[in-house]
Amino acid sequence: MATRPLILAPAGNRASFLAALAAGADAVYCGLKSYSARAEAKNFTIPELAALTELAHRKGMRVHAAFNAMLTTGDLLRAAGLMKDLVRTVQPDALIVQDLAMIDLARQNGFAGEIHLSTLANAGFSGSLDWIRRQLAVDQVVVPRELDIDEIRAMAAACPDGLGLEVFIHGALCYSVSGRCYWSSFLGGKSGLRGRCVQPCRRQYQQRNRPQRHFSCMDLSHDVLVKVLRTVPEVKTWKIEGRKKGPHYVYYTVMAYRMLRDEGHDSQKKREALQLLEQSLGRPTTHYRFLPQRPQIPLQPETPTGSGLMVGIVKGTAQNPYISPRQPLLAGDVLRVGYEDDAGHTIVRVRKPIARNGRLNFKPGRRGGGGHQMPVFLTDRREPGLNRLLEDLETELRAIPEPQAGNQPGGLRLPAAVRFKKGPARDMVVMRAATRSGGRGAKGLWVSPQTVQKTSPKAMASVWWWLSPVLWPASEADTAHLVARLLKDGARQFVLNAPWQAGFFERPEDLQLWAGPFCNLANPLALAALKQAGFAGAFVSPELGSEAFLELPRISPLPLGMVLTGMWPLCLSRVISDTIDTRHPFASPRGEEAWARRYDDNIWIFPNWRLDLSDQRQQLEKAGYQWLAHLQEPVPKTVKLKPRQGLWNWNIGLK
Structure with a gap:
């Protein structure tokens, strides 16, 4: 029906x-x-x-x-x-x-x-x-x-x-799965989870000396x-x-x-x-995965994917560029020349009508160059008919008085903070493969058929089992089967990277369920909601700055952990372009390298440097963190890790 x-x-x-x-x-x-x-x-x-x-x-x-x-x-x-x-x-x-x-x-x-x-x-x-x-x-x-x-x-x-x-x-x-993108934050401190994404996936990346927009959907x-x-x-x-x-x-x-x-x-x-x-x-369009029998990859690096309708390319010289549009332009139209990361990028406002194949001269962008052969996109238009409709509604709106904004504080009741003994935190080394030793501290394993099969029943109870940050309906039954097998064999400690993964567990009160760092937790009210739902603790968001990191344990209703070191992904996605070779790294215009790896149904994009807050360990232990996680990741032989500080937002704060 x-x-x-x-x-x-x-x-x-x-x-x-x-x-x-x-x-x-x-x-x-x-x-x-x-x-x-x-x-x-x-x-x-x-x-x-x-x-x-x-x-x-x-x-x-x-x-x-x-x-x-x-x-x-x-x-x-x-x-x-x-x-x-x-x-x-x-x-x-x-x-x-x-x-x-x-x-x-x-x-x-x-x-x-x-x-x-x-x-x-x-x-x-x-x-x-x-x-x-x-x-x-x-x-x-x-x-x-x-x-x-x-x-x-x-x-x-x-x-x-x-x-x-x-x-x-x-x-x-977005190239990334929503809520699982840290690319903008990791490279420049502007978090997509706070609405400040600078869209690094829209930029050009080079692999084998060929720059393309491999991730621009x-x-x-x-x-x-x-x-x-x-x-x-x-x-x-x-x-x-x-x-x-x-x-x-x-x-x-x-x-x-x-x-x-x-x-x-x-x-x-x-x-x-x-x-x-x-x-x-809009951009060129795709049905993406909507039809399971005919899924489409929304990545075509050869196709201009700037926001707006492509209406032509820049002609003329660097000092005197012009556009010869493929369709008529109206007074008030807004054009974007090139992409935001192009040297000749600029915004052009059309002052008078321009005929199809006519000529519109414009000033070069501030960053130099007229952007010869650069694509030009029509991003907004105010045709007369629509303008009249909006003007009529504006007339009605002006008759409605705007109220004064209030300045009284809102209701805010914080939960009671948990009391714990401060002291050395415990380390947890999280790995992709079940090995005899993961180094110092407790062992964490990502849940997969291989790790479950290769872990002995005797070791099940001592391992912390990490669920994937993204689960899809297609893999849900397999995940439920693996969780059931783990529980049957004695596993009792789980790190869930979405709160609702708790739905896999009928009796959470008999287990140690911790919220993982991909839950993006950064305040005591969110932590209180998870405590109410039966969680025993939580790993906080790794995006935080030093002030937020050090304050949270003091007012948290749950024991806390955080990711101290390791390979943190720029993002997770469900697709990858045919133009990306996952055996080799790719580089941004600034030389920042990354690589892609598939795990189950997801593509993980990793930078070629580690998150490393080791020098802050003493401060974090003093603040009250109970667990410090170390995310190990097998690095391809073709990828050379850079010796960078890896502080992420520790010094600059979360924006």
Whole structure:
């Protein structure tokens, strides 16, 4: 039976919000100036969002507020104040959250709407859903973009009462699995989990003297295939990505998917919808993995994958560049010349109409060079018809007074801290293969058929078993079988790299379940949620700076561990380009090398230097850390590790 899911539109600025309203979106999602996973978008103040929400509600459109950044302890008080203002003034219909602390903050400050778990939380296997609903009482889960329709159906079949699914149908694809990307943070201190990603995957990387954009993905577009999603009633929402996009993109994509949802049986309407998507100013598109019988790799390094519609290349000289567009340009159009890492990159605003194959002169970019032969992308457009619609809505909006922002502190009750004896921390060496000795300290092993098979029953109870940071429905049954075998053979100590992996264990109270470092834990409220769920301890996020690292044990409700040394991945992905040879390293323009390795269903990308906080060991032990983990990784013979400090964000702090 076909259902009628909501179409959820993105809005990173006022004009895009109004465009979603003009296009007839059922709901819009947007973020505040702080604690949103798209910090580079303009986003909204609370008074501005309050007036927009009032207008949306008058017209029957829901508003979902994205409060989906990872929080440190130092963020909690301000986040609580913003939450209180949001609840009092804006009254959104739903909150989108990544950090478990946000669920507690919302309830402490009286939020009574729906809670949606962000795709950054990485809940991508069926067994996670019952645990999430039971332990967190969320109303909707945003599933990973990597799922195919059979995997979505499997998750839908596992949905408990009261829980719905939200599925991305269109927009940008990250190379990494959401919530498992540390690339931007590791190279420059700007965390994707806090909305500050500088998109290093979009840059050129060189392998065997051939620079290409090996990791720059095409855009996702399910287009006419969305009809299949209508047969899955648990899919409550179709989500369009694009909070950094302009109103043209928002209007065209919403209009297209409304046609495909409501009039998809009409062949003429389907053609019109596809034309709208072609004109929406996105990248070349792919169905990605949606059809399991015809999966597509969204990586085509030879294809320009800059954001926007490619309209030509730069001609002329370095001092006097110009564009001869393949299609007419309108006054107000915004063009991006090249990619952000290109020397000739610049933004061009079109002042007057330019005919197809006409000539538009522009000033060279500040970094030198006119970018000869560089691609040019149309990234935003304000055609007269859309402008009139937005102006009419602006007139209505001006009649709605913006409330004053509150300045009272929000509700913030921290959990009681655990008391423990301070002293030397224990070491845990985490390996890929079961060997007789892993060096000093306790042994940790990644769960795999090989490690389970090669570990003797006598050793099972002494090993700490680490589950993969990303589990997919396709490997869920195998993982459940391995966990059951481990439990039968006496294993009692597990490190779970997503909280909902606790769903594999019927009696967690009989075990030592620790949350792993890939759970991205950085504050006591998130830790308290895991304590309530039966966790015995947690390894905190390795992204933290020194101040956050040293403060957390003092106020934590759980015993803590952290990753002291080892090979930490830049990201995990489900795909890799055919142009990357996993036997050899690749290098960034700055000479930073990395390599790729497949483990089970995932591709791990590693840098060629180790995380190493060994010199900080004494401070960390004094702060109260109980476990210090060392992640060992077999390094290919072709990769030469660099002798770098490996401090990550210790000195610069998490941004």
